[in-house]
Amino acid sequence: MSAGTILQFVLDILSLGSLYALMALGLVIVYGILKLVNFAYGELIMVAGYTLYLLNASPFPWLVMALAAILMAIAIGLMTEFVAFKPVRSKSVTAVLITSFAFSTLLQNAALLFISPRARNVPLPDIFTQSVEILDVVIPIRNLITIACALLMLGAFSFVMKRTVLGLALRAAASQFTMARMVGIPANMIISLAFAISGLFAGVVAILWLGRIGSVVPGIGLEPLLVAFIATVIGGMRSLLGAVVGGYLLALIDVSFNYGLSQQLLHFRDAFTFTIVILILLFRPSGLIKGRETGLRT
Amino acid sequence: MRITLKMSFLSILSVMVMVPLAVSSSFAADEIFIGGALSLTGVQAPLDEPGLKGAQVAVKYLNDHGGILGKQVKFVNIDGKSDPVTVGNAAVELIDKGASLIVAPCDFDFGGPASREAQKVGIVGISTCASDPLYSSWSLGDKQFTLSMWNTTMGAAGAEYAFNERGWKTAYVVTDQFIAYTKSLSKYFVAHFKTLGGNVLAEETYTQGDQDFSAQLSRLKAIKPQPDVIYISSYMPDLGTIIRSIREVGITSPIMGGDSYDDPGLFEALGEKFGSDIYFVTHTWMGSEAHPDMGKFIEAYRAYHGSPPDTSFVATGWDTIMLMAQAAEIAGSLDGAAIAKVLETKEFSLLTGKLSYRSAKEGHAPDKAAVLIGLSNGKPAFIGWRQPKNPPAP
Numbered sequence: 265m266s267a268g269t270i271l272q273f274v275l276d277i278l279s280l281g282s283l284y285a286l287m288a289l290g291l292v293i294v295y296g297i298l299k300l301v302n303f304a305y306g307e308l309i310m311v312a313g314y315t316l317y318l319l320n321a322s323p324f325p326w327l328v329m330a331l332a333a334i335l336m337a338i339a340i341g342l343m344t345e346f347v348a349f350k351p352v353r354s355k356s357v358t359a360v361l362i363t364s365f366a367f368s369t370l371l372q373n374a375a376l377l378f379i380s381p382r383a384r385n386v387p388l389p390d391i392f393t394q395s396v397e398i399l400d401v402v403i404p405i406r407n408l409i410t411i412a413c414a415l416l417m418l419g420a421f422s423f424v425m426k427r428t429v430l431g432l433a434l435r436a437a438a439s440q441f442t443m444a445r446m447v448g449i450p451a452n453m454i455i456s457l458a459f460a461i462s463g464l465f466a467g468v469v470a471i472l473w474l475g476r477i478g479s480v481v482p483g484i485g486l487e488p489l490l491v492a493f494i495a496t497v498i499g500g501m502r503s504l505l506g507a508v509v510g511g512y513l514l515a516l517i518d519v520s521f522n523y524g525l526s527q528q529l530l531h532f533r534d535a536f537t538f539t540i541v542i543l544i545l546l547f548r549p550s551g552l553i554k555g556r557e558t559g560l561r562t
Numbered sequence: 563m564r565i566t567l568k569m570s571f572l573s574i575l576s577v578m579v580m581v582p583l584a585v586s587s588s589f590a591a592d593e594i595f596i597g598g599a600l601s602l603t604g605v606q607a608p609l610d611e612p613g614l615k616g617a618q619v620a621v622k623y624l625n626d627h628g629g630i631l632g633k634q635v636k637f638v639n640i641d642g643k644s645d646p647v648t649v650g651n652a653a654v655e656l657i658d659k660g661a662s663l664i665v666a667p668c669d670f671d672f673g674g675p676a677s678r679e680a681q682k683v684g685i686v687g688i689s690t691c692a693s694d695p696l697y698s699s700w701s702l703g704d705k706q707f708t709l710s711m712w713n714t715t716m717g718a719a720g721a722e723y724a725f726n727e728r729g730w731k732t733a734y735v736v737t738d739q740f741i742a743y744t745k746s747l748s749k750y751f752v753a754h755f756k757t758l759g760g761n762v763l764a765e766e767t768y769t770q771g772d773q774d775f776s777a778q779l780s781r782l783k784a785i786k787p788q789p790d791v792i793y794i795s796s797y798m799p800d801l802g803t804i805i806r807s808i809r810e811v812g813i814t815s816p817i818m819g820g821d822s823y824d825d826p827g828l829f830e831a832l833g834e835k836f837g838s839d840i841y842f843v844t845h846t847w848m849g850s851e852a853h854p855d856m857g858k859f860i861e862a863y864r865a866y867h868g869s870p871p872d873t874s875f876v877a878t879g880w881d882t883i884m885l886m887a888q889a890a891e892i893a894g895s896l897d898g899a900a901i902a903k904v905l906e907t908k909e910f911s912l913l914t915g916k917l918s919y920r921s922a923k924e925g926h927a928p929d930k931a932a933v934l935i936g937l938s939n940g941k942p943a944f945i946g947w948r949q950p951k952n953p954p955a956p
Contacts (some may be wrong), residue, residue, distance in 0.1 A: 478830075
């Protein structure tokens with residue numbers, strides 16, 4: 265293998281892994297506090313995509329459109345909490361499971377009915393379609409942006425979690441929710457905040473993910489939801505670091521198989537991927553990174 | 563495996579999809595009732611929704627011009643929700659309400675159940691655009707048809723254009739493992755390309771939903787010399803990702819594919835920068851070059867829906883209804899066997915090309931020409947009608 269091939273292999277894993285890690289983190293931040301999976305998470309990505317599509321004709325520069333799309337994802341994230349979680353979250357897991365699915369279906373069908381079931385294109389800046397040549401390998405600049413963006417987001421997120429009062433409150437709520445309330449952390453605000461952060465991650469993921477695809481369809485959120493779910497399961501549902509590790513690991517597994525398997529076996533790549541996932545879970549049932557024991561569901 | 567997971571997710575979702583459209587039971591004896599089980603929600607919606615819109619325009623047109631056999635036409639569609647069981651149930655409900663013809667969804671997996679129910683009660687069912695050769699009288703029964711050419715024709719028409727007309731001798735083929743359609747299309751392209759004397763340098767696999775073509779791309783780049791043509795059988799939105807990835811790294815070889823390319827969403831996603839030297843085989847073209855009546859259809863469509871068609875798939879819905887109308891007029895009745903006989907023996911001139919079916923013994927194989935479209939600077943242009951000489955056997 266030449267140095268170029270190795271560089272490409274590493275960059276492929278890093279750029280895909282960065283996306284997966286961000287997707288997983290957005291899902292696990294809500295799970296950490298509520299111990300509930302937000303199945304409408306993928307739709308936040310869809311909503312951001314359609315916001316970009318609808319702003320396509322507007323005179324604003326692309327960065328403003330992207331910002332609007334991310335804000336929209338945050339807004340819908342908060343709305344998910346308000347519509348699907350808040351009214352039933354103290355009742356039963358099943359109820360929330362159903363309401364979050366229902367909200368996801370509602371959003372998907374809204375896109376289907378009011379826009380179109382067919383793909384709609386999203387505006388992208390020129391830099392997303394350019395590429396650079398390093399060591400005889402052509403690398404799309406978008407992949408480098410993805411990696412840089414993820415590092416920035418992860419760094420900022422880790423700073424907020426470790427060094428600010430907000431982060432402390434979030435961590436406290438995640439580990440012992442009732443205790444956190446007793447010492448005066450406003451529960452509803454913390455939960456809303458978690459949904460807002462989840463929306464922020466979804467919004468950024470949407471920009472980078474749709475940057476690869478170039479168009480948005482109503483079902484676009486399914487794959488990111490699935491990826492985020494698997495990544496958090498192998499990384500550890502209780503740990504934020506676990507979600508990031510899980511994301512990069514899943515990308516490593518997928519990309520390695522894509523490179524390494526022969527064509528006949530490549531048809532069954534997902535079977536190989538999930539075999540590894542099962543093996544990981546056999547040896548580490550609660551994921552690679554265990555995280556602290558937490559209190560009951562809130 | 564990911565697909566099955568996806569499908570199960572989808573089926574969970576589809577259970578919760580909105581309340582079905584209520585079918586009004588006001589069905590008068592002086593009306594002809596055509597039932598549709600097209601999916602307006604779920605994965606099948608992108609293909610079925612345009613078909614439904616085209617069918618609605620056709621029904622309006624027929625009613626304005628005397629209906630079928632002198633009777634007004636009533637068309638009701640029940641959302642099949644991209645779920646084979648729901649599609650079957652929708653067909654049963656429509657038949658119970660008195661439907662004498664069934665419009666089936668645009669895919670074997672989703673459309674098959676509607677056709678099977680139609681076959682059970684001996685009425686004709688026509689799928690708007692299922693192109694897998696599984697959609698045949700062999701598997702569904704002697705009164706079932708698909709309006710679309712089979713993938714045998716779609717793949718072969720592409721191969722003949724590449725090899726005979728353009729002189730492309732070597733091909734690189736990407737197959738998306740998504741559904742029967744994506745798998746069989748490239749199979750027939752490869753078979754016919756080899757028969758003609760072409761050389762397939764490599765066959766590559768892609769998994770729908772990945773949105774990552776990097777590993778395949780590194781193998782493609784390693785091929786020296788580069789293939790004359792790249793054939794990609796995939797589906798939106800991943801199709802856009804694959805083509806963009808290939809063009810992004812500076813590979814300029816021509817790219818070819820089937821009717822899944824026929825989507826303005828793809829043209830826009832590729833834009834001026836990447837949307838060149840791309841050719842695909844599809845059902846028709848929204849211009850008078852394809853059919854003299856196309857302008858009339860587009861006008862009627864605009865009058866009915868308020869905006870021009872956003873994809874040429876709308877013509878498959880119009881054609882399905884018009885084919886039913888023409889066959890019923892010639893047969894002089896709504897009897898399933900009589901209409902099926904007419905469909906087997908006559909030739910029909912449709913917006914999607916001249917169409918005649920083989921006998922039920924020969925699977926109701928459609929003898930149909932295909933349209934070739936070229937994409938240049940993100941703008942599609944009509945190349946012409948093509949009918950491959952000896953498409954591979956299914």
